[in-house]
Amino acid sequence: MAQRVPVCDAAGGSKRTSRVRVAVRLRPYMEKQDDKGEGPCVRGLGSQSLEIINWRNSTETLQYQFDAFYGEQTTQQEVFMTSVKPILPHLLNGQNASVFAYGPTGAGKTHTMLGSQEQPGVIPRAVKEVFHLVRAREKDADDWDYTIGMSYLEIYNEKVLDLLSPNTQDLPIREDKDRNILIPGLTHMPLSSLSDFQTHFIPASLNRTTASTKLNHRSSRSHAILLIKVVKSQRIPPHRQQTGKLYLVDLAGSEDNRRTGNQGLRLKESGAINLSLFTLSKVVDSLNTGGGRVPYRDSKLTRLLQDSLGGSAHSVMITNIAPEYKYYFDTFTALNFAAKSKLIVNRPFVRETVSSTAEVHKTGKRPRQEQGCGAAAEPQKKRLKDGRREEQEAAPGKAHQNSPTDSSVLDRLLALEKLMMGSPETERLNLLKTVAESRKEIQQLKAKQKELEKKALAFKMKQSTAAKPKKQQAVVTPLQVSQVQPLQQCAVVCKSSPSSSKRKQQHSEVMEGKENMGVKPCLSDSDWESRLDGSVLEQSRQKILQVLNSGSLKDLKALQLIGDKKAKLILGWREVHGQFTQVEDLQKVEGITAKRFSSFIKANILSAIGK
Numbered sequence: 387m388a389q390r391v392p393v394c395d396a397a398g399g400s401k402r403t404s405r406v407r408v409a410v411r412l413r414p415y416m417e418k419q420d421d422k423g424e425g426p427c428v429r430g431l432g433s434q435s436l437e438i439i440n441w442r443n444s445t446e447t448l449q450y451q452f453d454a455f456y457g458e459q460t461t462q463q464e465v466f467m468t469s470v471k472p473i474l475p476h477l478l479n480g481q482n483a484s485v486f487a488y489g490p491t492g493a494g495k496t497h498t499m500l501g502s503q504e505q506p507g508v509i510p511r512a513v514k515e516v517f518h519l520v521r522a523r524e525k526d527a528d529d530w531d532y533t534i535g536m537s538y539l540e541i542y543n544e545k546v547l548d549l550l551s552p553n554t555q556d557l558p559i560r561e562d563k564d565r566n567i568l569i570p571g572l573t574h575m576p577l578s579s580l581s582d583f584q585t586h587f588i589p590a591s592l593n594r595t596t597a598s599t600k601l602n603h604r605s606s607r608s609h610a611i612l613l614i615k616v617v618k619s620q621r622i623p624p625h626r627q628q629t630g631k632l633y634l635v636d637l638a639g640s641e642d643n644r645r646t647g648n649q650g651l652r653l654k655e656s657g658a659i660n661l662s663l664f665t666l667s668k669v670v671d672s673l674n675t676g677g678g679r680v681p682y683r684d685s686k687l688t689r690l691l692q693d694s695l696g697g698s699a700h701s702v703m704i705t706n707i708a709p710e711y712k713y714y715f716d717t718f719t720a721l722n723f724a725a726k727s728k729l730i731v732n733r734p735f736v737r738e739t740v741s742s743t744a745e746v747h748k749t750g751k752r753p754r755q756e757q758g759c760g761a762a763a764e765p766q767k768k769r770l771k772d773g774r775r776e777e778q779e780a781a782p783g784k785a786h787q788n789s790p791t792d793s794s795v796l797d798r799l800l801a802l803e804k805l806m807m808g809s810p811e812t813e814r815l816n817l818l819k820t821v822a823e824s825r826k827e828i829q830q831l832k833a834k835q836k837e838l839e840k841k842a843l844a845f846k847m848k849q850s851t852a853a854k855p856k857k858q859q860a861v862v863t864p865l866q867v868s869q870v871q872p873l874q875q876c877a878v879v880c881k882s883s884p885s886s887s888k889r890k891q892q893h894s895e896v897m898e899g900k901e902n903m904g905v906k907p908c909l910s911d912s913d914w915e916s917r918l919d920g921s922v923l924e925q926s927r928q929k930i931l932q933v934l935n936s937g938s939l940k941d942l943k944a945l946q947l948i949g950d951k952k953a954k955l956i957l958g959w960r961e962v963h964g965q966f967t968q969v970e971d972l973q974k975v976e977g978i979t980a981k982r983f984s985s986f987i988k989a990n991i992l993s994a995i996g997k
């Protein structure tokens with residue numbers, strides 16, 4: 387084991403890279419797998435393409451292109467001849483090769499890999515072919531000796547178990563200095579013939595952990611990895627040795643726990659299966675985009691497949707899918723996984739060489755739309771009935787690879803579509819139309835509301851400024867004020883005299899404790915009238931008489947020196963005797979003496995003319 391040498395392809399030219407070949411195999415439609423009689427949701431279009439109904443839009447189908455598409459009628463022989471046989475000769479040149487079957491539970495992985503007595507699958511055919519190739523080389527009598535051996539293991543619940551020696555515990559996975567993956571302690575069985583292989587392989591297969599799930603009675607609960615090793619030793623010096631490894635992998639089915647009804651241990655198994663397949667998907671994605679660390683070590687499966695994926699192997703992935711609607715989501719996910727994987731490019735090298743990193747074909751990351759549609763996505767209940775199929779053919783769906791990739795918009799669209807999944811097309815369109823119209827209406831209403839609010843504010847402000855003078859107008863003007871004559875018309879002179887204080891005293895004596903004592907007569911009871919204009923005086927007396935005869939209680943109380951008690955007495959008198967003929971009649975009212983009347987008349991006349 388020494389020098390590194392570039393790999394030569396079949397044509398003899400130097401070949402630095404080798405792609406992972408991706409094939410998709412569609413299992414025949416099974417009536418018993420379609421309780422609702424919905425028919426198939428996926429179909430082949432040609433030798434390399436297929437289409438599946440787009441759950442996002444029932445009028446579209448998603449079309450996938452692969453290296454090979456095997457329809458329902460494809461035989462085991464055809465699959466082997468076109469996808470597996472071509473890579474096997476590399477084993478005899480010290481290169482690795484791998485074939486792994488991927489796909490949902492019950493989609494045909496075991497059938498493809500193992501097959502039956504009548505229809506043997508890839509494994510027996512490949513082993514037979516390896517023997518055939520070795521025998522042919524031996525016949526050529528070159529300088530090399532060939533030995534063939536096998537190991538058989540399974541990864542179950544993230545444990546590496548030796549199927550040829552079932553009592554061994556979880557085995558470690560190691561990597562040698564040349565980055566070869568090794569499993570110390572794993573049984574290696576030398577094989578001399580195909581029947582020798584079958585002698586070891588068949589009982590070992592029975593050791594494989596399988597259990598019954600709702601979907602498949604012999605569902606594989608582990609990843610089964612058969613390793614066929616071809617060791618080539620030089621008979622003559624320098625006695626070089628080359629090892630070619632063939633990995634034949636039957637992956638466990640990806641599980642939807644809600645559908646399989648898994649619980650307890652089964653649920654735990656599902657978790658481990660899903661984890662390893664998820665990691666496998668990440669490894670593939672990482673190799674695909676060519677950036678960052680490839681997370682091989684995140685699961686036992688990917689660690690083991692390290693020299694099969696993006697490493698030194700010529701790899702073929704056969705993705706098995708089922709046509710029934712109940713598998714729609716799993717099929718969709720598997721197709722996306724496969725479409726991503728086919729972009730991987732390997733760089734094969736002879737076992738004598740060491741490759742530190744896989745050279746990966748740098749392609750753009752696949753559109754996000756292809757990265758599975760999320761666990762919540764369910765297939766649209768839509769049949770590929772003949773009439774509808776014609777419709778789809780007339781208006782073919784978008785190419786899956788060319789979808790928009792704005793993640794936030796896409797996420798929102800997906801969420802919206804998910805919401806409307808159950809509605810027929812016309813209903814959805816109507817719904818969208820209604821939503822658009824409602825939005826427009828809301829905008830218009832909002833604008834109108836703003837306008838009205840503006841108007842209301844302006845009106846309020848206007849009203850508040852206009853309200854002030856109105857309030858002032860509401861003040862009741864006392865009768866006497868309205869009758870006030872201009873002061874200049876009143877020849878009133880108020881002179882202070884020695885007797886004035888005495889008079890003031892007399893005046894206060896006639897008061898009834900009334901509050902409206904604003905008028906403080908400064909003229910004497912006898913001479914004040916002589917100083918006033920006669921007509922003004924008469925006018926004032928008439929006004930007072932008018933109030934006495936027709937004034938209300940309030941009007942009466944508004945008169946000078948008339949309080950509540952006196953006002954009521956006046957009203958009572960009026961009731962009994964009728965109108966006052968002259969102001970002097972007021973003296974007829976109980977309690978109003980001549981003296982009081984004199985003060986009353988003086989106070990009111992002076993008050994009326996402005997004091």
Ligand SMILES: Nc1ncnc2c1ncn2[C@@H]1O[C@H](COP(=O)(O)OP(=O)(O)OP(=O)(O)O)[C@@H](O)[C@H]1O
Binds near residue numbers: 492
């Ligand atoms: N191409 C095919 N032609 C005929 N029958 C098939 C084909 N593929 C699968 N089947 C049948 O479908 C059933 C399920 O297939 P299989 O057991 O291979 O699924 P699986 O993917 O290996 O499931 P699991 O992951 O649970 O092991 C089997 O009865 C199998 O014989």
